[in-house]
Amino acid sequence: MRSFPLILSLASTFWIGRSPLCDYTINxxxxxxxxxxxxxxxxxxxxxxxxxxxxxxxxxxHNNRRVHKSTVVLCDGDKVDIAGQVLRFSQPRRETASQxxxxxxxxxxxxxxxxxxxxxxxxxxxxxxxxALNVKTLKQExxxxxxxxxxxxxxxxxxxxxxxxxxxxxxxxxxxxxxxxISDLNVSIFLxxxxxxxxxxxxxxxxxxxxxxxxxxxxxxxxxxKQGTLSGAESKWILFQLLLGLEYLHTEKNIAHRxxxxxxxxxxxxxxxxxxxxxxxxxxxxxRFATDAFSSLKGTITYMAPEQLTFWTRRGGYDGKRADCxxxxxILAMLLAGCHPFEAWxxxxxxxxxxxxxxxxxxxxxxxxxxxxxxxKDLHTCRSVVEGELMLPEHLKFGSxxxxxxxxxxxxLAPDPAQRATxxxxxNSEWIVNSQAELEGxxxxxxxx
Numbered sequence: 026m027r028s029f030p031l032i033l034s035l036a037s038t039f040w041i042g043r044s045p046l047c048d049y050t051i052n053x054x055x056x057x058x059x060x061x062x063x064x065x066x067x068x069x070x071x072x073x074x075x076x077x078x079x080x081x082x083x084x085x086x087h088n089n090r091r092v093h094k095s096t097v098v099l100c101d102g103d104k105v106d107i108a109g110q111v112l113r114f115s116q117p118r119r120e121t122a123s124q125x126x127x128x129x130x131x132x133x134x135x136x137x138x139x140x141x142x143x144x145x146x147x148x149x150x151x152x153x154x155x156x157a158l159n160v161k162t163l164k165q166e167x168x169x170x171x172x173x174x175x176x177x178x179x180x181x182x183x184x185x186x187x188x189x190x191x192x193x194x195x196x197x198x199x200x201x202x203x204x205x206x207i208s209d210l211n212v213s214i215f216l217x218x219x220x221x222x223x224x225x226x227x228x229x230x231x232x233x234x235x236x237x238x239x240x241x242x243x244x245x246x247x248x249x250x251k252q253g254t255l256s257g258a259e260s261k262w263i264l265f266q267l268l269l270g271l272e273y274l275h276t277e278k279n280i281a282h283r284x285x286x287x288x289x290x291x292x293x294x295x296x297x298x299x300x301x302x303x304x305x306x307x308x309x310x311x312x313r314f315a316t317d318a319f320s321s322l323k324g325t326i327t328y329m330a331p332e333q334l335t336f337w338t339r340r341g342g343y344d345g346k347r348a349d350c351x352x353x354x355x356i357l358a359m360l361l362a363g364c365h366p367f368e369a370w371x372x373x374x375x376x377x378x379x380x381x382x383x384x385x386x387x388x389x390x391x392x393x394x395x396x397x398x399x400x401x402k403d404l405h406t407c408r409s410v411v412e413g414e415l416m417l418p419e420h421l422k423f424g425s426x427x428x429x430x431x432x433x434x435x436x437x438l439a440p441d442p443a444q445r446a447t448x449x450x451x452x453n454s455e456w457i458v459n460s461q462a463e464l465e466g467x468x469x470x471x472x473x474x
Contacts, residue, residue: 031112033075039063041107042081053108057081060107063099070145070153075099075116090163094473097165098146098156098218136213137206141168157215159203166203169214173207190280191309197472198270200291200307245304245356246287254363257424258460259298263290264357265457265464266472270306271349272448275315281345283311284324285352287359303472318342327365327403328352331411331440347442350451354437361423361430366416366438367409413440429456 031049033039040047042060051060060081068074076096079085084093086106099105105112134141140158146167147154157168191202204215245263249255255263267290274280282289289308311323320342322333330351332343358366409416415438423430433454436446451457457464 033063033065035065035067035073037064051108051110053110055083056108057083061085068145068147070148072145073116074146075114077105088163096218100142100144100156136168136208137204137215139166139168139204139206139213139215141170141213156218159215165218167216167218169216171212171214173210173212190278190312190314194274194278194280194309196270196273197303198266198305199273200305202309243292244288244307245290245292245360248292249287249360249363255360256298257361257426257430260357260360260423260430261456261460262298262464262467263304263360264353265452266304266468267306267353267356268448268452268457269468271353272452274306274312275346275349275448279315280312281315281319282306282309282349283313283319283345284308284328285349285356286325286328287356290356313345315345319345319348324348324352327368327406328355329407329410330442330445331413332442334407334411344442346447347445350437350445350447351442353448353451354434354446357430357437358417358434361434362417362421365406366434367414368406368416426456426459429454429459432456 031039039049040059040062041049041051042058043050043052043056044058047059057080061077061079063075063077065073065075075098077085077087077092077099078096079092079094081093084091086092086104087097088104089106099114099116101114101116103114105114132143134143136157138159138161140160142156142158144156145153146156152169152171155168155170157166158164159166192205195201201217202214203217206213206215271282271285274282285306289306291305291307293303293305313319322329322336324333326334328351330343330348333348336343355366415435417431417434433446433451433456436454437451439445446454
């Protein structure tokens, strides 16, 4: 049988399918017009990762296992079978800077039900992400290995309790933790490996179980930076999914996320809206049961509600679920306006701590004041949050339903947490309900059950 090479470059995507417009055509009835795509990118470890994403009706065989509507990382020697045509993948291993410093040879480690390969697919400040294989399902996963810090309070029972919360979350809009294995040296977190890019978040040094994400498409922050602003329709589609995930957390699981922000919303998909926009809530390192009021200040300060910023004493506490809804209002406003709704168009002199006077800190709680004394760049924004100075200029129009979008933002950003819209109330808002049938139809089509 004749064989010939198919060359892939970093700069392009290689399409395989029945269509003559594909880079490689397989003219067979079981082959979809666009069956799968192969692409490569350079990970932050210096490795070149080559991924195969199936977009077909019937699936693609990878090493005798069917891959359907998902992505695998290709390794040297892998076999891909499409309608009887076999492709063998070859990728000579190149030495990276990190590998050149190691004298060890390539190895595979057995951790629980997983084979964890030496091959690194990403890294964070305090973790390394390896490619892994579930030996029971033969499904690829991402294994984030976090080195445990030997310190007072390193209580394995507490770690396992937090992990149990995350393992029991199962929703299409939540980045699922498949498994966690705790050893004396590491916390190994197994996460779903999805399409294209491996997005790694910053690991919080103070938490053994801070989880990040390793699914593709990048995060919402990076996407918004590229786009500037999003249309009303795309913002509504993203918010709809976030509300579904948040309502599941709040209502069914009684869990507050406590760190909702653009960076913790992951896009899983490719192409223009709406094809690329399945979204996932990620990074549940601060998530806790919301049975009682919270007495610790957690999260990202520019996404915090006024009751968090003005929190004076640990005896009172605040409602973590209501604070989540405030953060979601900030996200929605940023998608539509392209900037934080409490910081629009300020000069550098307005932003300086000196220009705001010594009394600027007096309105904040002790924990927030300590943050501003170390870094005052967000002081003006947070002062506007406490004073209720919402800035959404009238000349910005958020689509044909501008008034309804503004109304929902105002309800999510209500200063009084008792008056703030919940996730369920936001789903029942006129802005969402007006497109209910369209949103639900798109959800069934794009978001896996």
